[in-house]
Amino acid sequence: MIARTPEELPTLFAAAFNEGDPSELYEPGAQPDELVAHLQLTEKMTVVTRKVITRGDLALLIVDWRIGDVTGTATDVARRGPDGGWRYAIDNPSGVA
Secondary structure (H helix, E strand, O other): OOEOOHHHHHHHHHHHHHHOOOHHHEOOOOOOOHHHHHHOOOOOEEEEEEEEEEEOOEEEEEEEEEEOOEEEEEEEEEEEOOOOOEEEEEEEOOOOO
């Protein structure tokens, strides 16, 4: 699963999260510590993308997410890799909280 645009990342992430392993959507070492705890939740994740700002091979994503009663707004940075796929370089699921 590879995101061809940064706009695809949140939807692909939610699908991979719901299957139990979104790791392929991250650059090496970019997975946040909170991800492990969130993967333990049994409800499905849904996402609504608020904004994507792309400059060259970098993109800033602001994404509202929900897992059951747990909600948040992520502030993420994605980077286009040599294969043309977009992956999370920085994933901050808590946004500014």
